[in-house]
Amino acid sequence: MDKVSCIIVGSTVTGICATSNANANCLTTVPQMARVTPVPDTHLQISGNISTTNIIIASCSRAMWQNVVNRAIRMLAWGPFGSHFFSASATVN
Structure with missing residues (x-):
């Protein structure tokens, strides 16, 4: 099961990252950084x-x-x- 992490800059969530390794950090390796995606539109607007x-x-x-x-x-x-x-x-x- 993927672990979903938020990428936060200041006080704003700017992206999300799903990793299959619970100990993985999305920003430490190139393959993991490639998994950073924008916040889905369904979570940006009501x-x-x-x-x-x-x-x-x-x-x-x-x-x-x-x-x-x-x-x-x-x-x-x-x-x-x-x-x-x-x-x-x-x-x-």
Whole structure:
């Protein structure tokens, strides 16, 4: 079974490395360095959709919805997991 290690520069995970040897270091030998890969996209971005059937909320203006998602971003940034995010953005379509 492969052991997965993170390559961290500063406070940012910049790559991952899977080694079959539990004692192997990804950065010590050329064959091991070749196993360093970028962080998969599925771990870089979180996305989703929100929809509502509530007639009162559904009739809100686009600007009001943008204010709601901006507030959610601020709450995410200042919440207990805020330090785990490099940035966040949201768009109302």
